[in-house]
Amino acid sequence: MDNGAKETRYWHSQSTEGVLAQLSATAHGLKQAEAERRLASHGPNELPETTGRPAWLRFLSQFNNVLIYFLLVAAAAAFLLDHIIDASVIVAVVLLNAIVGYVQEGKAEEALNAIRSMISPQANVLRDGRKSAIPVRELVPGDVVFIEAGDKVPADLRLLRARRLLIDEALLTGESVAAEKRELPVTPDAPLGDRQCLAFSGTLVAAGQGTGVVVETGLQTEIGRISSLLQNVEPLSTPLLRQIDVFARRFTWLVFIGGALLFAFAVLVRGFDWVEALIAVVALAVGVVPEGLPAVITITLAIGVRRMASRNAVIRKLPAVETLGATSVICTDKTGTLTRNEMTARRIETAVSRLSVGGAGYVPEGELTSPDGDDVAALADATGLVRCGLLCNDADLFQVEGGWQVAGDPMEGALVALGMKAGLDPSHVRGEWQRLDEIPFDAAHRFMATLHRAPDGSPDGSYVVFIKGAVEALLAMAAKEETDDVAGRAFWEERIANAGAEGERVLGFAVKHLAARPETFTFETLAGGVEFLGIVGFIDPPRREVIDAVAECRSAGIAIKMITGDHAATALAIARQLDLAEDPEVITGAEVEAASDDDLREIVERVSVFARTTPEHKLRIVRALQRNGHIVAMTGDGVNDAPALSQADVGTAMGIKGTEAAKEAAQMVLLDDNFASIVNAVREGRRVQDNIRKVISWEIPTNGAETLAVVLAILAGFALPMTATQILWSNLILAATLGLVLAFEPPEPGIMRRRPRAANAPLLSPFLLWRVVVVSILLAAAALGIFFFALETGRDVETARTMVVNMFVVAEIFYLFNVRYLHVPSITVIGIRGTPAVLTAIGMLVAAQLLFTYAPFMNRLFDTRPLGLLDGALMVVIGAVLMLLLEVEKVLVRRLGWFAELRD
Numbered sequence: 001m002d003n004g005a006k007e008t009r010y011w012h013s014q015s016t017e018g019v020l021a022q023l024s025a026t027a028h029g030l031k032q033a034e035a036e037r038r039l040a041s042h043g044p045n046e047l048p049e050t051t052g053r054p055a056w057l058r059f060l061s062q063f064n065n066v067l068i069y070f071l072l073v074a075a076a077a078a079f080l081l082d083h084i085i086d087a088s089v090i091v092a093v094v095l096l097n098a099i100v101g102y103v104q105e106g107k108a109e110e111a112l113n114a115i116r117s118m119i120s121p122q123a124n125v126l127r128d129g130r131k132s133a134i135p136v137r138e139l140v141p142g143d144v145v146f147i148e149a150g151d152k153v154p155a156d157l158r159l160l161r162a163r164r165l166l167i168d169e170a171l172l173t174g175e176s177v178a179a180e181k182r183e184l185p186v187t188p189d190a191p192l193g194d195r196q197c198l199a200f201s202g203t204l205v206a207a208g209q210g211t212g213v214v215v216e217t218g219l220q221t222e223i224g225r226i227s228s229l230l231q232n233v234e235p236l237s238t239p240l241l242r243q244i245d246v247f248a249r250r251f252t253w254l255v256f257i258g259g260a261l262l263f264a265f266a267v268l269v270r271g272f273d274w275v276e277a278l279i280a281v282v283a284l285a286v287g288v289v290p291e292g293l294p295a296v297i298t299i300t301l302a303i304g305v306r307r308m309a310s311r312n313a314v315i316r317k318l319p320a321v322e323t324l325g326a327t328s329v330i331c332t333d334k335t336g337t338l339t340r341n342e343m344t345a346r347r348i349e350t351a352v353s354r355l356s357v358g359g360a361g362y363v364p365e366g367e368l369t370s371p372d373g374d375d376v377a378a379l380a381d382a383t384g385l386v387r388c389g390l391l392c393n394d395a396d397l398f399q400v401e402g403g404w405q406v407a408g409d410p411m412e413g414a415l416v417a418l419g420m421k422a423g424l425d426p427s428h429v430r431g432e433w434q435r436l437d438e439i440p441f442d443a444a445h446r447f448m449a450t451l452h453r454a455p456d457g458s459p460d461g462s463y464v465v466f467i468k469g470a471v472e473a474l475l476a477m478a479a480k481e482e483t484d485d486v487a488g489r490a491f492w493e494e495r496i497a498n499a500g501a502e503g504e505r506v507l508g509f510a511v512k513h514l515a516a517r518p519e520t521f522t523f524e525t526l527a528g529g530v531e532f533l534g535i536v537g538f539i540d541p542p543r544r545e546v547i548d549a550v551a552e553c554r555s556a557g558i559a560i561k562m563i564t565g566d567h568a569a570t571a572l573a574i575a576r577q578l579d580l581a582e583d584p585e586v587i588t589g590a591e592v593e594a595a596s597d598d599d600l601r602e603i604v605e606r607v608s609v610f611a612r613t614t615p616e617h618k619l620r621i622v623r624a625l626q627r628n629g630h631i632v633a634m635t636g637d638g639v640n641d642a643p644a645l646s647q648a649d650v651g652t653a654m655g656i657k658g659t660e661a662a663k664e665a666a667q668m669v670l671l672d673d674n675f676a677s678i679v680n681a682v683r684e685g686r687r688v689q690d691n692i693r694k695v696i697s698w699e700i701p702t703n704g705a706e707t708l709a710v711v712l713a714i715l716a717g718f719a720l721p722m723t724a725t726q727i728l729w730s731n732l733i734l735a736a737t738l739g740l741v742l743a744f745e746p747p748e749p750g751i752m753r754r755r756p757r758a759a760n761a762p763l764l765s766p767f768l769l770w771r772v773v774v775v776s777i778l779l780a781a782a783a784l785g786i787f788f789f790a791l792e793t794g795r796d797v798e799t800a801r802t803m804v805v806n807m808f809v810v811a812e813i814f815y816l817f818n819v820r821y822l823h824v825p826s827i828t829v830i831g832i833r834g835t836p837a838v839l840t841a842i843g844m845l846v847a848a849q850l851l852f853t854y855a856p857f858m859n860r861l862f863d864t865r866p867l868g869l870l871d872g873a874l875m876v877v878i879g880a881v882l883m884l885l886l887e888v889e890k891v892l893v894r895r896l897g898w899f900a901e902l903r904d
């Protein structure tokens with residue numbers, strides 16, 4: 001069905017019947033076959049992706065860097081001065097750098113884009129008369145869609161039903177106050193912001209619930225018309241990358257100044273030919289600036305992002321990868337994250353009777369037995385409660401191959417199963433007791449209420465309200481009537497404590513009879529006359545893999561805080577089952593509220609279970625932890641969790657039960673809602689951090705040593721140990737091979753037995769600085785040593801230089817193995833075996849060096865000379881000795897405890 005642009009503007013001024021008729025749809029949704037037909041004619045419900053910068057522009061931007069300008073000028077100068085080889089080598093360096101940067105940036109972007117599609121949003125629709133979740137892109141005009149707080153409106157909808165529905169339309173109207181929605185049509189000329197009966201694609205549901213029929217999809221929606229390019233591409237940047245950029249820029253200036261001074265010194269004091277000196281200084285400058293570093297770090301991050309995604313943690317914002325590695329506290333929900341969120345009712349208790357419920361999972365089979373003996377009487381007494389659980393309920397159970405599944409909330413699904421076990425037929429009961437209105441569940445008030453018309457002749461009166469929720473909330477409603485009753489607050493508190501101690505999740509049930517239908521159904525309707533019926537205890541077993549993940553966190557010095565809406569006794573029992581902390585302590589949201597900011601700082605260190613909390617408490621807890629210097633990962637799923645998720649260092653949204661609002665505020669989304677996936681992501685984050693440190697500690701001394709050797713030669717006035725082109729060559733070849741492999745390093749053994757690294761640790765930590773100095777001196781000494789040895793033993797300066805370049809390369813290979821493990825000895829079986837990346841890079845490097853040394857054209861190009869086998873052996877021995885020295889240093893430095901960062 002295709003509507004012209006003219007009619008589409010008037011969805012808001014027609015009655016719902018008119019709109020449905022025009023769309024050839026009904027309030028019961030479309031048939032699947034019809035939906036597929038419409039999808040084929042209307043196209044998918046999506047906006048075209050922003051096409052990033054064109055490839056050529058991305059390539060050109062690789063040259064947009066002070067150092068590259070400088071190099072290009074130098075190449076032009078060399079060319080004009082007839083140093084064609086130098087000019088070509090400089091150009092080759094620049095080109096290679098650009099290609100490596102371009103390819104890696106492309107790969108990183110590709111990895112991020114692939115991941116973005118993993119969290120494609122879903123919409124809840126009625127298809128073939130049944131509620132189901134489908135990808136938003138498959139929505140078609142005529143589909144009936146449900147929306148609730150936290151959802152992103154998936155298409156332009158004409159509302160058929162709105163319950164306290166508030167939608168944040170700032171995206172379209174700029175209005176920061178959420179707009180109130182209702183079903184009634186408005187005048188044809190109403191401006192966008194006043195079209196109360198429409199919900200617009202891309203806007204966020206702030207509160208309430210609604211149902212609407214899709215009127216426009218894709219580019220036809222309001223948002224599609226305003227701009228088809230709204231999706232913005234996340235910049236490929238992180239705090240560390242920015243730190244490196246700043247560092248590189250400053251360093252480049254330093255190198256300019258140093259280079260100018262060196263040039264002046266070489267020409268004026270040492271009497272070098274100025275062209276020679278200029279080229280040598282340029283080569284040195286190229287050598288000393290780690291121009292490839294940002295690209296390698298980006299690829300390290302991108303690899304981390306990809307590996308995290310393969311283990312169900314999707315990074316939405318790149319900086320989270322770095323922060324994850326430094327996480328020192330994980331604040332987590334309980335239900336579904338630590339536990340399986342597969343509920344089964346275990347007990348029913350009313351004021352006078354008790355029932356144990358048999359069976360497992362959602363299979364509606366199981367005995368209801370009374371420990372006191374009379375099963376029939378106990379069941380008769382509990383039937384009112386069980387029926388309340390069936391009616392104050394939005395879930396359905398349906399049989400699939402291999403078992404029963406819930407559509408909706410798991411606890412409500414368990415109540416449907418309970419009803420069936422008690423002999424009630426859900427669809428029959430629900431048909432008899434027509435639902436007229438409801439107050440949806442909200443974590444803030446912790447209950448749900450539904451208004452029903454009682455079946456004719458029912459002894460319950462004409463209208464009945466069924467309420468279910470946290471027992472305290474229900475008892476508070478019933479309080480006035482119950483104060484002196486036998487089954488008063490103390491009675492139920494004892495019952496809850498018993499169930500909670502077993503790790504059971506307890507839900508209360510209540511009822512209120514009304515003589516007449518209330519005009520509106522609000523909180524006031526519930527005032528007075530509420531009768532508490534009893535409780536149901538559910539089991540929700542802990543996820544098995546979480547037990548190991550918790551243990552891993554504890555050994556890694558990461559504290560875990562459970563922040564749950566559940567009752568204290570239940571939460572504590574689960575914390576104990578999971579061994580969350582040594583003798584876990586629990587406090588409630590009310591106590592958090594009563595504590596001052598300063599007290600809270602002390603509380604959050606000590607306490608590991610926060611029960612009966614609301615999302616506002618989460619925000620205070622995160623802040624208190626951050627004030628104590630912690631890096632906090634925090635999970636959340638609801639619309640009200642968004643502030644805490646944004647405040648946390650790694651806001652983590654649930655992929656399955658999380659709302660769009662939570663996902664948008666989060667830095668990371670868990671595809672399986674599983675706590676163990678957070679811990680996997682932390683481990684991966686630590687690996688990324690380690691690898692970045694490895695890249696830096698390999699790359700900088702490599703540059704430093706070369707520079708040191710040549711600068712010493714110029715200052716001391718002896719022949720240069722390497723020519724300018726040779727310096728450029730070794731840089732080029734090392735950067736293209738060994739320079740890339742550390743990004744692929746696997747985690748070191750014991751990576752989760754170390755304490756978290758300080759978050760604000762500087763790029764060049766004292767240990768790295770020490771490393772740079774020590775290694776630069778050692779490598780420079782080896783290079784100069786071999787240079788003078790060659791000259792002493794009567795070789796010409798060209799052969800001596802060829803030996804120096806090869807010595808450098810050999811030493812770099814050995815040094816790479818040393819750097820692969822920063823925390824443990826490298827000389828172990830796995831340590832010296834190397835990864836495929838390492839071995840391939842070494843193979844390529846050796847082949848390139850053989851060409852450099854033995855191929856006649858390379859001899860001409862670089863002024864090199866073939867070397868003897870013994871010379872090669874000598875270099876390997878020196879390289880091995882260097883590595884041994886550095887291994888000894890690794891052990892010594894740890895033993896002496898010089899650097900805090902190495903202490904476990």
Ligand code: ATP
Nearest residue numbers: 333334335441443446447448468469470564565566
């Ligand atoms: P988490 O550990 O993830 O915070 P939670 O499920 O324990 O999860 P909430 O969802 O905020 O936390 O629930 C808090 C309380 O509200 C529950 O302990 C229960 O008493 C009540 N409750 C939860 N879901 C419903 C529901 N669908 N209807 C009525 N009451 C509910």
